[in-house]
Amino acid sequence: MSPGLPLHDAxxxxxxxxxxxxxxxxxxxxxxxxLKDGNESLFEQVYxxxxxxxxxxxxxxxxLTERQAYDATMNAMLxxxxxxxxDKVAYGNLRYLFVRIARQRLVxxxxxxxxxxxxxxxxxxxxxxxxxxxxxxxxQLMERAFRQLGGACRQLLKQVxxxxxxxxxxxxxxxxxxxxxxxQKSRCVRQLRQRCEIxxxxx
Amino acid sequence: MKKLPILxxxxxxxxxxxxxxxxxxxxxxxxxRQRYATKLAATHGVELPPEDVTTxxxxxxxxxxxxxSQRFYLTVAAGVALLIAAFFLFTGxxxxxxxxxxxxxxxxxYYLPFTRGESPAAGSRLEAKLLLDYGAGHFDRVVARQGxxxxxxxxxxxxxxxxxxxxxxxxxxxxxxIPAEDKLRAEADWFSLMLELQxxxxxxxxxxxxxxGPEDIAYYRRAQQLLAxxxxxxxx
Numbered sequence: 094m095s096p097g098l099p100l101h102d103a104x105x106x107x108x109x110x111x112x113x114x115x116x117x118x119x120x121x122x123x124x125x126x127x128l129k130d131g132n133e134s135l136f137e138q139v140y141x142x143x144x145x146x147x148x149x150x151x152x153x154x155x156x157l158t159e160r161q162a163y164d165a166t167m168n169a170m171l172x173x174x175x176x177x178x179x180d181k182v183a184y185g186n187l188r189y190l191f192v193r194i195a196r197q198r199l200v201x202x203x204x205x206x207x208x209x210x211x212x213x214x215x216x217x218x219x220x221x222x223x224x225x226x227x228x229x230x231x232x233q234l235m236e237r238a239f240r241q242l243g244g245a246c247r248q249l250l251k252q253v254x255x256x257x258x259x260x261x262x263x264x265x266x267x268x269x270x271x272x273x274x275x276x277q278k279s280r281c282v283r284q285l286r287q288r289c290e291i292x293x294x295x296x
Numbered sequence: 297m298k299k300l301p302i303l304x305x306x307x308x309x310x311x312x313x314x315x316x317x318x319x320x321x322x323x324x325x326x327x328x329r330q331r332y333a334t335k336l337a338a339t340h341g342v343e344l345p346p347e348d349v350t351t352x353x354x355x356x357x358x359x360x361x362x363x364x365s366q367r368f369y370l371t372v373a374a375g376v377a378l379l380i381a382a383f384f385l386f387t388g389x390x391x392x393x394x395x396x397x398x399x400x401x402x403x404x405x406y407y408l409p410f411t412r413g414e415s416p417a418a419g420s421r422l423e424a425k426l427l428l429d430y431g432a433g434h435f436d437r438v439v440a441r442q443g444x445x446x447x448x449x450x451x452x453x454x455x456x457x458x459x460x461x462x463x464x465x466x467x468x469x470x471x472x473x474i475p476a477e478d479k480l481r482a483e484a485d486w487f488s489l490m491l492e493l494q495x496x497x498x499x500x501x502x503x504x505x506x507x508x509g510p511e512d513i514a515y516y517r518r519a520q521q522l523l524a525x526x527x528x529x530x531x532x
Binding site for chain 1: 298299300301302303307308312313316317319320321322323324325328329332333335336339340342344345346347373376394395398399401402404405459460461462463464465494495496
């Protein structure tokens with residue numbers, strides 16, 4: 094065991110670390126815990142260091158242009174972040190998964206025109222978090238409606254939907270009642286909807 | 297353009313929740329994307345490569361006669377806005393207060409009539425342009441003049457443009473800087489109050505709403521509507 098590893102860490106030092114961005118399973122758990130707590134620094138540090146590796150892989154093995162590879166890697170990093178927050182990724186072979194997700198995201202984005210090789214059956218096992226379809230213009234209109242909400246509403250919706258915090262944990266952190274917070278969230282969504290209705294009719 | 301996805305879902309449904317979740321994720325992801333790109337360039341030397349040029353990159357050009365289409369859309373939009381306003385006024389419901397508040401802050405087509413002598417165009421070229429931009433819906437251009445020296449009229453329309461862009465805190469600052477003796481002060485106070493009510497109706501804001509009497513002809517009716525529509529929990 095290398096001197097830097099904690100005693101309770103059962104991860105073999107060489108191959109597993111290599112496959113997992115140099116992280117032991119304990120360090121990985123810490124990264125996830127920090128991320129869930131709203132501290133993104135370790136996640137950024139680790140994943141940004143892998144960015145170039147993933148990008149090169151897509152250029153050299155899949156024949157993507159630099160720009161395509163950059164965008165695909167960026168999308169993969171953002172998607173990976175969501176998967177980690179929602180406990181959909183476990184310690185194992187994170188580096189491989191990162192590249193596979195980048196390929197998968199590109200295929201989804203560009204459909205049949207994507208310049209990647211046919212994907213292996215294993216890609217079906219990569220977890221996804223697909224949402225509803227928004228065009229760029231729709232996003233801009235909704236963004237305007239969202240920015241018109243009060244600061245408290247924007248913060249609450251961000252915590253719930255972006256940081257994936259439960260209402261219960263937010264209530265505990267902010268010393269509020271769960272029931273009030275739930276009502277507040279409904280009111281915020283209602284306000285967003287109303288502003289969207291107005292934006293839609295003013296178009 | 298199709299209806300916004302949230303409007304295709306039943307209010308309070310799981311579907312609505314999913315659409316909001318998807319939107320909020322996309323919105324904040326775009327901020328993150330920017331941050332990652334900056335850090336990548338600064339710490340790892342990975343720059344954003346130039347865009348690939350393909351036929352798909354060439355934008356479609358709208359060849360419809362612009363004025364005609366604008367008039368048509370403006371007429372339709374005005375009609376729909378009136379219908380929605382009428383709906384909100386006569387149907388009531390627990391979310392009436394929020395609807396009224398949203399209507400009071402829907403300032404895209406806000407216009408104050410001016411007499412000949414006090415036309416903002418008489419102020420300076422910059423102000424005249426600012427007002428023209430506002431009227432044409434070029435709110436980004438109006439907001440871009442934020443650093444310039446402006447008269448209260450310019451400042452007022454700048455703050456409205458900031459409201460349209462959702463930059464409420466900056467709008468508050470601009471509204472607060474309209475001098476007390478200026479004719480627009482009352483209007484600025486009204487919008488400041490609407491912005492404060494966005495964050496919750498505390499006793500202080502309710503007091504301000506109640507202070508509008510029948511003599512405040514421009515605001516009294518609107519204030520009364522808001523007070524009548526207050527949720528039960530207001531002022532707590």
